[in-house]
Amino acid sequence: MGAAIFLVERSKRPIIKNYFRSPPWCKDDHAEFFNEEEETLQCVVIKGLRDLHFTDTLCDVTIVTEGRRFLCHRVVLASVSPYFRAMFTSCMVESQQGEVSLLDVSTSIIETILHFIYTGEAAITLDNVEDLFTVSSRLQITAMQEQCSRFLIKVLNHENCFWTYRLAFTHNHSRLLEMAMKYISWHITSLSDHEDLLNLEQGEIIKILSSDQLMVSSELSVYHVALSWWKANSSGDSPLPVELRRVIRLQLMLSHEREEIEKGGSWEECDLQELPQFRLRQGMFENWIVCMNLSPEDCDKEDFFMDAYDPASNKWNMLKPLKYVSHTQCVAVGNYLYVTGGRLLDCSISKTFQVYDSVTNDWTELPSMMSPRVMHGFLSYKDKLYVVGGLTGQLNEDDDVFLDSMECFDLSKHHWSELSKLPCLLCNFASAQLKGKLYIIGGENEDGHRAKGLLIYDIASDIWSLIPSKIKVSHGGAVAMDNKVFGIGQCSDKSGDGGTGYYSDQSGDEIGGVSYQSGGLAITPYSYKCFVLDEKGLLCEDLEVPPLPQKIKYAAVTQWGHRIYVFGIGDWQEHFWEVYYWTPGNSAWTQCIQEFLPPSNRRWSNFSCAAIQVPLSKLSHLIPSRSSFSLTSA
Numbered sequence: 001m002g003a004a005i006f007l008v009e010r011s012k013r014p015i016i017k018n019y020f021r022s023p024p025w026c027k028d029d030h031a032e033f034f035n036e037e038e039e040t041l042q043c044v045v046i047k048g049l050r051d052l053h054f055t056d057t058l059c060d061v062t063i064v065t066e067g068r069r070f071l072c073h074r075v076v077l078a079s080v081s082p083y084f085r086a087m088f089t090s091c092m093v094e095s096q097q098g099e100v101s102l103l104d105v106s107t108s109i110i111e112t113i114l115h116f117i118y119t120g121e122a123a124i125t126l127d128n129v130e131d132l133f134t135v136s137s138r139l140q141i142t143a144m145q146e147q148c149s150r151f152l153i154k155v156l157n158h159e160n161c162f163w164t165y166r167l168a169f170t171h172n173h174s175r176l177l178e179m180a181m182k183y184i185s186w187h188i189t190s191l192s193d194h195e196d197l198l199n200l201e202q203g204e205i206i207k208i209l210s211s212d213q214l215m216v217s218s219e220l221s222v223y224h225v226a227l228s229w230w231k232a233n234s235s236g237d238s239p240l241p242v243e244l245r246r247v248i249r250l251q252l253m254l255s256h257e258r259e260e261i262e263k264g265g266s267w268e269e270c271d272l273q274e275l276p277q278f279r280l281r282q283g284m285f286e287n288w289i290v291c292m293n294l295s296p297e298d299c300d301k302e303d304f305f306m307d308a309y310d311p312a313s314n315k316w317n318m319l320k321p322l323k324y325v326s327h328t329q330c331v332a333v334g335n336y337l338y339v340t341g342g343r344l345l346d347c348s349i350s351k352t353f354q355v356y357d358s359v360t361n362d363w364t365e366l367p368s369m370m371s372p373r374v375m376h377g378f379l380s381y382k383d384k385l386y387v388v389g390g391l392t393g394q395l396n397e398d399d400d401v402f403l404d405s406m407e408c409f410d411l412s413k414h415h416w417s418e419l420s421k422l423p424c425l426l427c428n429f430a431s432a433q434l435k436g437k438l439y440i441i442g443g444e445n446e447d448g449h450r451a452k453g454l455l456i457y458d459i460a461s462d463i464w465s466l467i468p469s470k471i472k473v474s475h476g477g478a479v480a481m482d483n484k485v486f487g488i489g490q491c492s493d494k495s496g497d498g499g500t501g502y503y504s505d506q507s508g509d510e511i512g513g514v515s516y517q518s519g520g521l522a523i524t525p526y527s528y529k530c531f532v533l534d535e536k537g538l539l540c541e542d543l544e545v546p547p548l549p550q551k552i553k554y555a556a557v558t559q560w561g562h563r564i565y566v567f568g569i570g571d572w573q574e575h576f577w578e579v580y581y582w583t584p585g586n587s588a589w590t591q592c593i594q595e596f597l598p599p600s601n602r603r604w605s606n607f608s609c610a611a612i613q614v615p616l617s618k619l620s621h622l623i624p625s626r627s628s629f630s631l632t633s634a
Helices: 041-054 074-080 082-088 093-097 107-119 129-138 142-154 161-170 174-186 202-209 219-232 255-263 617-622
Strands: 003-010 013-020 032-035 061-064 069-072 099-101 285-291 303-310 315-323 329-333 336-340 353-357 362-366 377-381 384-388 406-410 415-418 430-434 437-441 454-458 463-467 477-481 484-488 500-504 510-515 531-533 553-560 563-569 577-582 609-615
Touching (some): 069 074, 074 082, 129 142, 142 174, 285 553, 315 353, 315 362, 329 609, 377 430, 477 563
Antiparallel strands (some): 003 013, 285 303, 303 315, 430 437
């Protein structure tokens, strides 16, 4: 029995409806609707368990603490805890007598855990979170432990980060350990003299200082942290132990930094063969925005340089050349820039897949996509990349074919696989990833019209959902931030030949203002307008993005820090570059003060952009096997 999930708008609130094919004994083969607004079986079960718990009805086991006896139900405890399941299904005395003795656990902690099991509610505080985490770990009540973990992550600070780290390490909780390590790594410099850091065991400090995530711009800072810990945990002026020396990455030190540690007298000669593999720390990168894609008529060479904008210095730079391909899509993951598809010099559509590594400053060709693509979507989530829709075929419009297919590339296995097809053929849409879901907004379909509404793909279930909406746009960008999806610089349908118009909802609110001219070359209508969608794909009426200062052609959008940047051509005749950024909460966009065109003085159109990590310039010459091409412009 197949099933598909659709979200429909009703009273500005989504209702999820599951469509199931009617069973064979039904006369009519129509879809039946099950409305989640009605009380579900899950709600009924939880309510029933709550009543049984509070009235001590049908109880068949007792949990005994030092101060109280709690009547419970074996089946309930066993359903949430492998610990209790094994106890009640074995020949243990607890199974025979119907009593579980937990005299070493406080009554209040057991009460809180049982309340959570029967109701799904838990009162977690700084005073009880450690005991709740520890006991739920012991009893293998994963859901309770996850609630404690989320609480601890929210309250992480300088005073509790090391305590949280050790708690997660002791109970082997990977998520909490990861977040505690991330907090410590981000603040390692300010935590270097913290008493809790100095009290760490040698194995713990080695694990922290071995992390690639340390936010330090100089390896000398890591050495100073190691030295502080050693002085607090040793007697005399003995040199650092070899185990600590091995986590200091001498390859990342400048000559004057090496001289400093040698003069300190706490360093002995270390066999360079024992040094860790060359890797930069997280703080040794800065973020640039790479802008892809040349127009075919602007290219007279086989190779071309890609321009990269540094928002911190407000300057343009150039990356190493790439074999010419236009209208590609790109995604950045750390210091890697992945590029898919596009049009080649012979006007054919490419299925090539390439990656740029900013550390080695070089390009590598990866396994090609299953289908050639252009004007497609390209998104990343965790360790996978997703290619969606687009066009395939030749430059001649008669030969171009719309696609509804989707491919996934596994970064760990270096392998492409096919996923569920889109519900329709689509290209030129905006796309974003938010919480494990891909948002495909607007676009153009095979009959030449702009698609209305949006699609949401759930990665975990491999299911597409169609979200009806008044949005009818294309040729724009989208970015996910603050649990929202922001649509920027979209263009909407024009109302006829010549003049101006806009697509509006029933209230007349403009969704995409348009401007175009008739006669001669057709000019796509571009909009000042932007919009915001929530996780369910519904327009956020109470949250507005200010309109762009001017209409931007082929807006390329990306996130840098907590800003949304938009790049594009402001004047279609002069092809002036426009670069603006907006920070949520601000009332207007800010224009970047810079040259209107990148240093290469190229005319770009229909391009994409992504924020990529690049090594700090002061460290570039230290990187072994690095391409000699300079990242900075002349």
